[in-house]
Amino acid sequence: MAQKSWMYSVLEAVQWEMQNDPRMIWIFELTPPVASNPGKPVINLETEFGRKRVVNTGIDENWMASCCLGASLAGSPAATYIPYQGALMPFQVIQNVAGKLRHMTGGRAQMPVVWIIEMTGQTPGFAGQHSCYEEDSYYAHVPGVRTVIPSTPYDAKGMMHAALRSPDPVVYLYPAGLRTLVEDVPDEPYEVPLDKAAVRQEGNDLTIVSSGGGMPEVLKAAETLQGEGMSVEVVDLRVLKEMDTETLVNSVGKTKRLLTVDQSYYTLGPGAEVIARVATEVEGAKYKRVAFPDAPPPASPEMFVWMRPDAEKIAGAARELV
Amino acid sequence: MAQKSWMYSVLEAVQWEMQNDPRMIWIFELTPPVASNPGKPVINLETEFGRKRVVNTGIDENWMASCCLGASLAGSPAATYIPYQGALMPFQVIQNVAGKLRHMTGGRAQMPVVWIIEMTGQTPGFAGQHSCYEEDSYYAHVPGVRTVIPSTPYDAKGMMHAALRSPDPVVYLYPAGLRTLVEDVPDEPYEVPLDKAAVRQEGNDLTIVSSGGGMPEVLKAAETLQGEGMSVEVVDLRVLKEMDTETLVNSVGKTKRLLTVDQSYYTLGPGAEVIARVATEVEGAKYKRVAFPDAPPPASPEMFVWMRPDAEKIAGAARELV
């Protein structure tokens, strides 16, 4: 057990799995699989496992993702890290091949593959393509792929173990804004299930549901609101596919107030699905959605910071709802 | 005015625009831009406009879509027909370039481009990749692109004129199951706006909202229900981006019952957005969603037909809701 960052926690899981399964491979493009953490050994998958199992490739994210899929079909667990610039390059092969292949083959295809897909959206100053946060929805509509979005180092490690051991393909979203999070993470392997939301804080007046890069600001807002005497329940989706409806319905059944928070674009952001699932089950509840507007993120920090949901805006919406 | 099919109506609009703007181009892959209609001249864009403006290409839908985008940036209105097999091949360029470019350039980029993207999902017997119906959600989450999905020949023609004249990029979804629809369509050009839903039938007990390939079965169900004495309001979204919230809220404000119907997968199907938009505005309403399950469509007709929403299932859900 030690304080570890999100990425160190992930690579620790990957390292363990690669040590224990000599078939496993890793493909990267710009970001070498290297992580360091105070008081812990540097992890460098490339030097540890060699350049046949861990390969640095050119700018072709669709090939990276496809290659991992093919490796998994040949019996090698496979993972790759797709930088946010290439986040949608492999979309078609994940949506139209990987997501359908088990079903299309009547269960014959086994695909122990994990695509770590970086998401951005956290940094002002980078326009459009370099600060968008939108992949969650695209991937969550795809059937047959488990789309997860851990928001803490602990979950990141446990879900990576679970993902690498799963025979199902996993889109593992990594909001780069979580890079700076640090928490106590066990050294030994453990699994966090790929189908459960987490109640981060219990409360009775209001349920706030968010995920991934939205969580830090939600937790900040919840703290403020709590200080003002509001009893806030905070749910971290963690899993977008299959979404854990039960946790959502139970919570809003109790609070009768649901605020969803997406860093993703408003239209068909994860919050839309959350509200739709709850609204068909819970009667008489009230709803509000906070999200990034349906506009690309502009370069100008003045514009961007105003558009991005943050703790203050979230708290404001919560006050209006309760 | 004559009875015309969906595709004839579309090509009539395209033909008119190409005749009136010699800069305009069309790219195709398998489906030559040819349509015939009883009592009307055959339309063949390739022979009429020649092989420089109308080009048959290889299997590279991303190039087709990109090429049209580049043509539009050079001042040539451009359109292409992407067959359903390639429906997501051009996703990244539409999502990450076209959708963001006007905004990223501070309004400098003009993109009079229309991507007709075929959707399937209507025919039993074709597994997974050849009978899925899912593109609506992927494209609707993209900002900066008008995503429309006309469901009648009349709208198809009017929206094609509007789309080709729009300086905004348009994803124009064509559910291939609508191929057989025929209705009276004017011969002269006219526009149907790219931002308005259509109330197909007025009623007070229940609002059913659907779009595209879902509409024929919804209308059939509404007829059955009407026959049973239920007063059903039917809304055809027509436009997924920007979705016409007002029409939805007005309708459910009146009926207090909302049933959404998607041929698309359940999770983050258009119905989720419809419910979420209404639920934040209308109090005390009740909701139900009918959708294709979160599973790829299987080949077996027995399985597929059971999974696909149809008039009977829609009517059943409506009865439960009211």
Next chain:
Amino acid sequence: MDNTTKSKTHASESDDAPRSESRRGFLKIAAATGAVVSMSRTRAFANGDIGYHSQELPDDKLIDMYRTALKIRWHERTQADEMLSNPDYRGYNHFYAGQEAVATGICAALRNDGPFDQIDLAYSSHRPSGHAIAKGVDIPKMCAENDFRSTGLNGGYAAEMHLSDPDVGFIGADGMIGPSMPIATGSAFAFRARGSDQVAVVFGGDGTYATPHFHSALNNAKLLDLPFIYVLENNLYHQYAHYSYSCPHKDIANAAAAYGIPSRVVDGQDVFQVYNAAKEAVDRARAGDGPSFIEAKTYRYYNHWGAPGATAGELGAFGYDPLAITSFRPEREVRAWMQRDPIDIARKTLVDWGVLDAAGADAIETEVKAEIAEAFAWAAQQPFCQPEDGLKNVFADGAVPARQFG
């Protein structure tokens, strides 16, 4: 007249190719004279620079290849007849007839049974029935699958375009043009990473050339020296367009050669020449010497999809294809290619080599026809699928909820 029974005479009458008693001699002389593939001959010739691997094969292996090609052919013909004449039959196909030598020759050079971590893997296309049979899938189960039966190879989920049987290394068909090539390189990547001598093969049409995946697959296969073989079946058309609409090369193999990948053009109508090329490519891959590209010049006897223009009981489709709309392939082109039928060529060669006599060849054909007829008969007796099963197999465990009822 049945072409196959008269092949020997026919060959001696019409061919001006050099002759020899022995297989080796026959091929050597053909090579020495630089004889090349020619459309005007019914006899196939070795490309001068191809090794003579077929001739070293034991008779039973050669006969197996002939039998495999025949199975593919009779599966095609029987299914076409079903589609054309049995109103209860629901299956469909992208027929492979005319191309049998390619699948057969390639798969004959692969390891098709054994533990999953030792066999070679084949990725097929939207036109998979030939590849599936050549790789060794169970034909009755495949027939049942093609007709949406719950006991089919893939439980009725797949039908033709997604046939898959990992047990024989047939990773499967794929309805999309393009994605399978990079995916197949991934299997090759895994083999190299594991230090395995397995090989990954992908079958793709001339239509795959234009896809962006062509570049991705070849570039990375070359950069990483992957044990990967790209078999491009150039049947001249992608759907209704001649390949010159999408490719500036006459020989697509030249495009692959530009990456530094050993690439060759092979007569796709001669199963033994295809085998020769495959053997070299497989040997190269197993030795760790990287990828190969094989362009097989071939032709399909039917239209792109289904049996439009075909007549029950007759081989090939010459008639109108309503799907083609504006472009048709000339009937004479079809007939010209049928003069160099891969089944005929295989048979003639084996008879010529003394591996089979006409009676033996006929007997095999009779056996194969019966086997295929039985496969279709068995398939037709199989149960339909349970509707609710459509919710299974989305993930490894459990089923997803029904959503269609609200």
Next chain:
Amino acid sequence: MDNTTKSKTHASESDDAPRSESRRGFLKIAAATGAVVSMSRTRAFANGDIGYHSQELPDDKLIDMYRTALKIRWHERTQADEMLSNPDYRGYNHFYAGQEAVATGICAALRNDGPFDQIDLAYSSHRPSGHAIAKGVDIPKMCAENDFRSTGLNGGYAAEMHLSDPDVGFIGADGMIGPSMPIATGSAFAFRARGSDQVAVVFGGDGTYATPHFHSALNNAKLLDLPFIYVLENNLYHQYAHYSYSCPHKDIANAAAAYGIPSRVVDGQDVFQVYNAAKEAVDRARAGDGPSFIEAKTYRYYNHWGAPGATAGELGAFGYDPLAITSFRPEREVRAWMQRDPIDIARKTLVDWGVLDAAGADAIETEVKAEIAEAFAWAAQQPFCQPEDGLKNVFADGAVPARQFG
């Protein structure tokens, strides 16, 4: 010592290249001896088979090219200094210093003003400042844009990676690697369809080779004979990887040549050689003779992004790049390339040709420095953006609703 002022002496001391009084003679002799690009010389040489188009240019055009290259250089240096020493400065850049001759030489062969339906269009990359200046964008506005000002070239929406100015045919930068090439072919497609003699140019790095878009763009440009020029700036690295990690060719031009596209390697440090190649490609495109590919061998003096490892007031970055993590380019490599500086080479050549004398060249440099300093000063005075404007320009009309407040 300022390299530029001593260039003439330096050249005469270290060069063993043939000499001639006249421009024409100089180049002819260089060509006749088959002199090729060599890293060990500071002097640039014509590739033997390149036409001598630069020499035919009027003096003012040649001087313009020198001035443009200088503008790019001083924009880079000034911005780097701002980033390194002005804590209020918020802009960033993917610096282009070292590659100035490429953008300058290419754009000098293009039509950069006139009505939109007559000018040539350039598509840039994530490293756009050089291309933007060479194509003629307003430098003060560009500086304002890079610092997120509302009066910037693109209203503060774009910043560096999306600079765009259709008025000068600069369709714009693109932060993604790959998509711009097929898009650029689309503009060329439109020109051909309209019977226009306009040309579309795309600038891409060596990193673009591995993208699937490389194949799409070249294949379709060739098939349709599009007036399209692909300028590949091979600066040896894509981000932190040498191009040999992603490309099996030493000369990427060979990959393009495989499509049947006229392709050449050019010394990317010599603006006049780049111009020569561009002129031929543009002439070919305007004449309807299809696409061209130009690989310019070049080098960037700074690290991939921003100014890590650089020192204010000094050209280039030699130090540690914290983003590189595991791979670094050798400092000696940087210094070796800086020996063949494109600004020095342009200046020396013009002095050698008698177009400029040292004093004239110095005067231009002084002017350019002042112009750039003014541009930055003006930009720093410009207003910041209005937050609500972020909701505009999503579509041509109106604004989208705010959603961030619930």
